[in-house]
């Protein structure tokens with residue numbers, strides 16, 4: 001797939017565990033009951049590769065996928081070939097592009113709705129109704145003004161949870177009630193409300209189709225690791241150099257880290273240009289030979305440093321930054337962000353391997 005120097009020279013690599021992906025998909029399917037589970041593979045499958053991810057899930061029963069951008073839809077159709085349903089969350093722009101690639105728009109505004117019903121080609125589409133996010137979607141109060149859709153096939157009515165990752169938020173039941181009222185206007189049309197978190201809020205949230213993203217990829221539904229969601233992405237970096245420093249010496253730019261005692265420092269071939277958050281430097285950690293150790297000093301563009309005092313570490317050893325020993329939610333927390341940002345920031349220059 002990649003034409004460049006061999007694995008041996010790659011200083012950072014990303015292993016994507018397709019059996020863990022499938023395990024997570026099955027977990028979500030069990031939780032969804034009779035509802036169809038439709039993977040969200042926007043942003044290149046949350047950074048893990050939309051084509052290989054969706055291909056593997058399609059071979060194992062997934063029939064419907066969601067992307068954000070139209071260009072992502074075009075690429076995904078190429079990767080999957082004919083058959084699976086692909087919805088584009090961004091809405092309806094040029095209907096002819098949707099027809100040409102057999103993509104379904106998610107209609108977000110009255111203007112898009114008008115374009116949809118007056119397009120020369122008959123396009124199947126979803127209608128996104130805003131129940132509180134105030135981001136995308138037609139407001140409930142504007143539904144009455146929409147003209148009749150005639151024979152245009154509406155294949156999904158959907159809304160999106162504001163606080164799906166907060167199981168105790170009162171906004172969840174409020175949105176559930178609002179969504180139930182809205183769907184009464186669309187008898188016979190399949191309904192969808194739940195993202196990953198929605199699978200863990202109770203069976204009422206499943207409706208006919210769910211749209212999980214992050215939990216397929218190893219993120220816990222509530223920003224915390226849960227036992228039945230496995231880590232999918234393992235990010236490892238090579239040790240490029242290892243050596244001792246004396247007490248009082250500093251590590252990295254700005255001399256922000258100062259050794260209190262003599263210590264050993266391993267320099268890792270991964271930095272913020274590979275997708276590490278620079279904010280991970282302060283509280284970050286990495287796992288080497290089964291031991292979790294703190295990073296030392298600032299993360300730089302291509303490198304960061306790890307305290308490996310008293311460990312048997314050599315140049316060329318691989319250190320885990322993300323993976324079973326370093327769950328994505330913990331790394332996100334230490335980086336002051338969320339799992340989504342950690343995964344989608346892993347840079348293209350990091351080699352992807354599907355295992």
Ligand SMILES: *Cc1c(COP(=O)(O)O)cnc(C)c1O
Pocket residue numbers: 040042089160194195196197211212213214215
């Ligand atoms: C991104 C997205 C999802 C998936 O959300 P997760 O929290 O990753 O499960 C579902 N629906 C919509 C509309 C989205 O934008």
